[in-house]
Amino acid sequence: MYRYTFWLFFLLLAGVWGCALWQPQGVVEISAAQWFGSALFFALYFLLPLFHRRAEVQAILLSSASFVLMAVFWTLHTTGEPNYFILLLFAYLAGDAAYRLPSRHALFSGGVIGICTLLPALDGNSDYFSFSFLFWYLALLGLALSIFHRIHHAAEAVAARYDALLHEYRALKRKAVSDEKLARQQERTQIGREIHDSVGHKLTNLLMQLEVARMEADGTEKDRLGLLKGLAQESLEETRTAVKALNQEEIVGIPAMISLIRKLEAENFIRIQFAVKNRAFSARLKPEQAAAVYRAVQESLTNVMRHGTKREASITFESAGERIFRFEISNPIPAGYRFEEGYGLTAMKERVQQAGGNLEILAFNSLFIVRGTFPLQKKEEDADGSDSFS
Numbered sequence: 001m002y003r004y005t006f007w008l009f010f011l012l013l014a015g016v017w018g019c020a021l022w023q024p025q026g027v028v029e030i031s032a033a034q035w036f037g038s039a040l041f042f043a044l045y046f047l048l049p050l051f052h053r054r055a056e057v058q059a060i061l062l063s064s065a066s067f068v069l070m071a072v073f074w075t076l077h078t079t080g081e082p083n084y085f086i087l088l089l090f091a092y093l094a095g096d097a098a099y100r101l102p103s104r105h106a107l108f109s110g111g112v113i114g115i116c117t118l119l120p121a122l123d124g125n126s127d128y129f130s131f132s133f134l135f136w137y138l139a140l141l142g143l144a145l146s147i148f149h150r151i152h153h154a155a156e157a158v159a160a161r162y163d164a165l166l167h168e169y170r171a172l173k174r175k176a177v178s179d180e181k182l183a184r185q186q187e188r189t190q191i192g193r194e195i196h197d198s199v200g201h202k203l204t205n206l207l208m209q210l211e212v213a214r215m216e217a218d219g220t221e222k223d224r225l226g227l228l229k230g231l232a233q234e235s236l237e238e239t240r241t242a243v244k245a246l247n248q249e250e251i252v253g254i255p256a257m258i259s260l261i262r263k264l265e266a267e268n269f270i271r272i273q274f275a276v277k278n279r280a281f282s283a284r285l286k287p288e289q290a291a292a293v294y295r296a297v298q299e300s301l302t303n304v305m306r307h308g309t310k311r312e313a314s315i316t317f318e319s320a321g322e323r324i325f326r327f328e329i330s331n332p333i334p335a336g337y338r339f340e341e342g343y344g345l346t347a348m349k350e351r352v353q354q355a356g357g358n359l360e361i362l363a364f365n366s367l368f369i370v371r372g373t374f375p376l377q378k379k380e381e382d383a384d385g386s387d388s389f390s
């Protein structure tokens with residue numbers, strides 16, 4: 001947004017400069033010195049954004065631009081008619097100083113611009129504006145710009161406080177979510193411990209009693225007690241599985257992915273398009289592969305929030321022929337974007353490779369793309385205890 005605003009104001013400035021230069025003499029009579037001065041003025045103007053964090057350098061650049069402006073148009077004050085475009089150029093520089101600089105630096109640049117505006121009026125051979133006209137013009141301009149400067153920088157201070165409060169709010173919200181998750185995990189652990197200590201022990205005792213009764217029985221009664229023992233054994237195994245699940249925190253799978261997307265959209269105002277193709281929800285990924293997918297999506301969306309020009313991303317899951325699982329996260333980037341793989345991207349690639357997959361990271365067609373693939377298990381291999389992605 002700032003880039004487009006910069007070019008809009010540049011075109012406005014260039015148009016006023018051209019009118020001020022060509023109005024009294026035409027294109028043919030512009031001297032080489034005036035062309036050189038014009039090039040120097042716009043070179044100083046283009047240097048301003050490069051020092052947006054150095055107020056003193058910007059003040060020097062604006063002051064130097066005002067001297068160049070005065071030198072270029074000094075010889076054009078003998079045409080018999082005042083050139084009002086010159087006042088617009090000085091007003092533009094003063095407005096730029098009020099907009100960009102803090103009070104002390106803006107006052108310095110404004111003083112230099114005012115002096116450069118008044119100096120040609122002291123030339124007795126010039127048809128420049130009268131000194132009294134320039135005095136009241138500069139007084140009204142200074143008053144208007146001082147009011148604008150105060151309002152603008154007060155609004156910037158309010159925006160900075162808002163950003164700080166928003167950051168603190170997000171931190172508190174993350175802490176609340178973390179505390180809630182910790183409390184939920186502690187409660188699940190307590191429930192699992194109670195189930196293990198009460199139900200588990202009682203089922204174990206029941207199994208022992210049934211085994212003793214089965215050994216003492218004979219015939220049909222022995223078979224029936226064996227069946228009851230088998231049911232009790234299954235109940236004990238299911239109880240142990242439930243206790244183990246309660247003591248493990250789920251970080252993978254579609255519910256965790258949707259929870260992550262909801263959290264990022266709510267807290268960071270990022271727009272995410274989520275697409276699932278070819279029964280990707282039913283893909284038979286191993287737990288470590290599902291965890292690698294989750295972490296890859298998490299790291300990619302974090303990079304979008306930190307480095308992306310637009311807060312938007314697309315996530316696609318696809319199961320090609322139910323033999324390969326593919327995921328892709330993409331976000332818009334500016335033309336000519338170059339990137340280097342930092343620690344986060346390198347760790348993401350290593351995690352995917354350790355889980356048996358492959359990861360590509362590239363910038364193509366104005367998009368930054370993270371694309372990963374995993375080979376899927378065959379159906380008969382699903383009995384080894386691995387879970388599907390869903």
